[in-house]
Amino acid sequence: MNTRVVRAACPHDCPDTCAMLVTVADGVATAVRGDPDHPNTAGALCTKVARYLERTYHTDRLLYPMRRTGKKGEGRFERISWEEALDTISAKLKTLAQSDSRAILPYSYAGTMGVIQGESMAMRFFNRLGASKLDRTICSSAGSVGIKYTLGAKMGMDTEQYEHSKLILIWGGNSIASNLHFWMRAQEAKRRGAVLIAIDPYRSLTAEKCDHHIPVMPGTDAALALGMMHILIRDDLLDHDYIDRYTLGYPLLKERVADWTPEKTAQICGIDPAQVEMLARVYGETSRRGEPVAIRVNYGVQRAHGGGMAVRNIACLPALVGAWRHPAGGILLSSGETYPKKEQQLQRPDLMPTDSARPTRTINMSTIGDDLLRPDSEAFGPAIQALIVYNANPVAVAPESAKVAQGFAREDLFTVVLEHFQTDTVDYADIVLPATTQLEHTDIHASYGHLYIVANNPAIAPLGEAKPNSEIFRLLASAMGFDDPCFKDSDDDLATQAFDSTHPHAMHFDWSRLKEDGWMRLSVADAPFAQGGFPTPSGKCEFYSEQMKKDGLDPLPAFIAPYESRASAPELAMKYPLAMISPPQRNFLNTTFVNVKSLRDTEGEPHLEIHPADAGQRGIADGDMVRVFNDRGSMVAKTHVTENAREGLVVALSIWWKKLASDGKNANELTNQRLTDMGRAPTFYDVLVQVEKA
């Protein structure tokens, strides 16, 4: 038997971007494991990716191109050849491009985080075509903008340093589920005597294991940060030297937080004033003792109206106490901008046809529900006539799902979906194209949680007639007659172009070596802002931001209330009194893996966690089936009556495939298309609902 081990990367949308070792025997992958030598992966894979072979060799894999035979949404297809598929697609796109290429829209997100199978060849294709641009806001853009106002870039602490921290605030993240390798570091810190505090409306798996849990109501984190700053200043738990040298606007900040008393803060957050006091004091006093205090801020805080401001406020805290002086102090939201990515070269925006009479337009992926239903108009431009979906499952993941499905059901819309499986979105496709999985193609990965570039070598040959996204867009380019040399670049060529090896962070970057080694660490300082050097306009940590003012925002930390909450929308709350959040389920990765039976079986069916008091008022017992509803829609779920959901809150761990739920629906029936204060992002956790026995 011919056995070998291939170096690979986990492709999924997760901060951990694990380095993997794939065992291949006679052309068949027989095992995947975490690379024991990669410092972040440390030999461990999560429960989902440990089952990666089950996913790749799943009997439901799409292996051939197909054409729709039933009605949109029914999911009936017949096999066709690649030639026929490419001819059909190119003929349609050519016709549309002749009148107005902006009627064509790509729709993609992070089904794979790979640079090559993500936005490289695909974007070259859409740029050359002159398609509408897609604003990729569905996950992280609110916090990205927020943190940039304060710190200047999406970068911060090194995950590997957290094990040396003495206090870790896990703020709006369920790391055991969604950032496991960070949790391993936090556990190590705890063994060494650190205190862990979770700030989360829900007693998640992670919150349960922390020393303290502060259950704020959704969308109120900005207030909690203001209250903390009030106490730090009131009690002089500050690093005045750090503030003087490396921050901007301290006197204005001091004035701003003067009336953010613990009482006011606690009332807004739905907690006790003593909890605000405890949190601020332990943060300030630990730092005052010269010990490193760290914050891991995550995505939970960003998914409400004021999500951008929340992250911006939280990011002010480390500078106030001088936490940045230590490698194990500071904050991390994302390490994404530590990587010198060569996006222009990979995506070639210069290929976009320049037509001043018809400038390009941008469609926000988070409002695809509304936008698919818009007719031609002066303001909007042409109605969307063709949609090419890859690395995404919008029919299940985009907010206000009923409208999304209505848009996808339009008979006059031409939809192409590149996929591994027949997802809820594939059911609406006119043409389905089978894509390869990570084991079958080449890729190169940055991470948003650590500081390594990770290589992915193909372990096995493509299954059936599946092709890598990159190859599919090369073939489409050729079918369209695009003869620009960049469409001839191979996947190895693209990997070579991925990172800038003249940038100080990536001087050793060399694809041919990386392929062999599997991963390489970026060169960055241990404590990036120990001596200031923030990449903001002033070079300082900006408590006051002139740029925010220019952008029409409050230049100082502020609180922006949720759209839907008992306090901010009392009339709506009479009908729909419960706040609903739908954060990630441990055994799924967004909707990926929901169709892997062994993983789905651990969840069973969609659940709704509800507090005993809220359940009691409604005559609901543990295990009852309930209907969760608001003006936008409804879904049924099995209840779990538990104090893990605080009073006034229900939790629907997500994201289920709609068609694998008994009523064909998921939590996005209830979510809305309103956007955050910054970054044009969705407000998935800014939702009021009512619950009744089904």
Ligand SMILES: Nc1nc2c(c(=O)[nH]1)N[C@H]1C(S)=C(S)[C@@H](COP(=O)(O)OP(=O)(O)OC[C@H]3O[C@@H](n4cnc5c(=O)[nH]c(N)nc54)[C@H](O)[C@@H]3O)O[C@H]1N2
């Ligand atoms: N297993 C698994 N891992 C994943 C994913 C997955 O689906 N499954 N998804 C991946 C993706 S795409 C992303 S973006 C990341 C997300 O990464 P994280 O943000 O770490 O992920 P979550 O587990 O959603 O943690 C969010 C937590 O925020 C809480 N929360 C909700 N609203 C609020 C609020 O207003 N304030 C505060 N303080 N907390 C709030 C939720 O209860 C939840 O426990 O995870 C990635 N990793």
Ligand SMILES: Nc1nc2c(c(=O)[nH]1)N[C@H]1C(S)=C(S)[C@@H](COP(=O)(O)OP(=O)(O)OC[C@H]3O[C@@H](n4cnc5c(=O)[nH]c(N)nc54)[C@H](O)[C@@H]3O)O[C@H]1N2
């Ligand atoms: N209610 C609610 N909704 C949410 C969220 C929430 O917390 N609650 N979270 C939001 C967040 S943070 C995110 S990031 C989005 C995620 O939304 P999406 O990015 O749409 O993520 P997935 O649902 O995992 O779908 C990715 C799809 O890409 C496919 N895929 C993977 N690799 C490849 C490949 O190489 N080629 C091709 N062609 N396809 C591939 C997978 O099979 C999968 O079906 O969902 C958002 N929606």
Ligand SMILES: [Mo]
């Ligand atoms: Mo995400």
